[in-house]
Amino acid sequence: MSLLTTLARLEAVRAGRARPLATVRHRHLTDRPLVFVPLTTAGEAGAPLGALVGTDRDAPRLLVVPQPRDRDLRWTFLADLAEEVLPYIDAYADHVEPAERTETDPVTGKKAKVATELCLDAPQIVVPSPAGIEYVRLLGRSMRFRRTAEEDPDAPYPAPARVPLLGRWFTHLAERSRMPGSALLLSATGLLSRHWATGQSSLEDQHLGALLAWIAPDPKTGGTGAEQALRAELARDAQGLLLVPPAGPATDPAFDNKLLAPAMARFDAARAADPADPAARSAAEDAVRALVASQLRPTWDAVWRSLDLVRELPPGAHTEQRWTGDRWSYTGHRDRVRAGEPPQPRRDDAVTAARKLGRRETEQVRLDAQEALDDPLVMAARRFAGEAFAGEITEVVMEWTDSKRPSPRPLLAVATEDGPQFDGPAKVYRSLDGRAQTAEHVRTEEDGTVVLRLLDKMGRGREPEPGTVPEKGDQVCWTLFEHEPRSGPRLPEPEDTPWTHGGPPAAGPEATDPVTDEDML
């Protein structure tokens, strides 16, 4: 964490309210995100308790498992979830534009451009917190190896149609979310804490209600953001229940013990009643549903409020470009599903794992560069670290190369208060109409003035094209890091290339999970 971030946190403590960490929005937000707020049963990995899901903030779909130990009820939940989520994901599959992708010939190793298509837009799912993202991953893992009755007529406990497919998509989205700067699957706390610093620790920032209170305290409630955050975190009613339920997927133990467990017991009793009493059963089920809804709804509203807040920030210039990467990712997985590939393996082989890690590292460097270029506040942290410097041009001396057709190589003197950390001969870059212009560091004078020699983007002639050389008095920001550390961002990731198109070799489909009577999913 940069000292600038620490400073913002200290400021927030004094102000009792969050302070900005960004001046622009660093993540792409689509016009129509799908919000997913899941709850799980304590102690049962992947036994969902309920969820609110949908694209309309005023009309979420409520899904509840009135008895999570019952496999049929869990299947119903997952089938309903698939029915809600898959049409949303599929809605982007057929709106495409022509595009090109580089493919490597598996035999000759030669690279060639191939015409292909790219989906114009992509789905975007927003969950409350990083724990919600992990839950999407877990649900994905639990569903993708299931077999439906259609796929395997002999399967014991066949999964409802489309559930395995939802598992594959959830797995893909969760995997993509590990890519720095990606936006197919986002968490509300992640979004908010990227853009604001609170006066509490990052651990406490995981609590969506508290985080929101720091950033946008409710004027009706009164008190500072800090006070409201404390209330959101701790306040309980006379029954001992949290006033602001946790954002999940874990529930408040007091809620489980005082309300949920008795309601489930009544549901079990009503189901077991002999003679059957459908009215009593459905009343008992409604009671559980209402309880679960009461825990979900505040979080649902909080996620939408978070989106409103982040949306108010103007988008950073590079977010669109990164979203293109997400569109490639989506298109690639669409193709893999269409090509009939088996579900993602349980574990990546060593090569794939290393490649993914490497790609994430490159992507992080690129994200850091882009965010700095898009946002003076992020750039300030790089300047503080000696990785960039800003200042006024105090002198320009025209010089040329010695060749037959001399090219301009002007010397620039930059007066700066920043202390760039040059380590031997170094190149520096500035943004010229969105492209990086390179200069080399010649020397640093005793008074801190940095002397640079401009190297490119000045045209082909002897005289530089107008506007390509900064003038005396100009304010310019130079970076010691490259602006585009890696080639073409519009290319798909190998993992997103279907095997039919030379994607990574598949080791063959994996066995399904054995099903037992006691499985939780």
Added chain:
Amino acid sequence: MPPRPLDARALAALAANPGCRRRALLDGAGVDKPALAAALGAPAGYGQSQFAMIRGNSFEAKVKADGGTELLRLVHEKLGRGAEPPRAAHLPDLAAAGPEGRAARTALALREATASGTWTLLDHPMLALEVAGTPAYLEPDAVVVHPDGRWTVVEIKSFPLIDGAADPAKVGAAARQAAVYVLALERVAAKLDGARVGHEALLVCPKDFSNVPAAAAVDIRKQRAVTRRQLDRLARVEDLAAALPDGTSFAPDRTRAQLTEAVEAVGAAYAPDCLAACELAFHCRDRARAAGAVGTLGRQVRGELGTLTTVEAALDAAAGGCPGGPAEDPTAEALHRAARLRAGALAAAGLPADRTEGPGCPS
């Protein structure tokens, strides 16, 4: 108030914040911290969901079913390949009166099992470990004695092992807990010929999304070394107590003001990690926040700010410090530079600046 016995979880957490004298004293003296926190007006939000409890108990019962056949098979498979596969499990009776009696009974059973050279399963044995001058009684889920005299600690947890991997944070906590048991077992083993305590514990969890037990060997040498060092370093409770004013008491029937005073008499070292490890965390956090301690923002922040330990001091330094103030501190200078950069960037974006009133300098 009856003292609240220390358990392995508390000990493992104690070792996680060894710098906190307050916790060392309260735990060492067996003070009921949840009750104390409630009496202080800052109750811990702990408490377990009954769903988790039921699940945990039913899974443990399943793992130990059939006289421990499955459990021994797992121990053999993961940690005892060299030995004969266990046929029938030997399950000694460990019942006795009181923790001391049970600990003595366990020690005897361990001696007999080691001498007999057969696979033995000790279900919920009782171990004693002296901590900060007070004995703590610990009850691991199980200890298995191998035919070669090796003792293995078994931890049964209900979080899942999915595709052979579990939540690293949970595995870490289980390993720290197992390390405490290993330390306690080592005291018993030291007095016995041919006994040694394995430095790999067996973690048994549900496999994937099922109720089927799966096991993984967890090397706990590192946790053992760390815990051991930190337990040794813990100030002795008597020494801590001796430093308290006479008549200090933590009984929950005292007034909130009296209790606050009593608690404040012992130094604390609050950090956000306390929230997950200590029942007093909300109280200590309130106090640390009220004092403006920068540690409330995280250990890393505190480290970064060095000698500037309060929010006000750090913000004063950011604003440029006081003329004639203490000689230039590099952290203060860095903060001042950071503040100028931040102000410039906020201004460039047309955002309101942070409050930059000058420091409260003495005039």
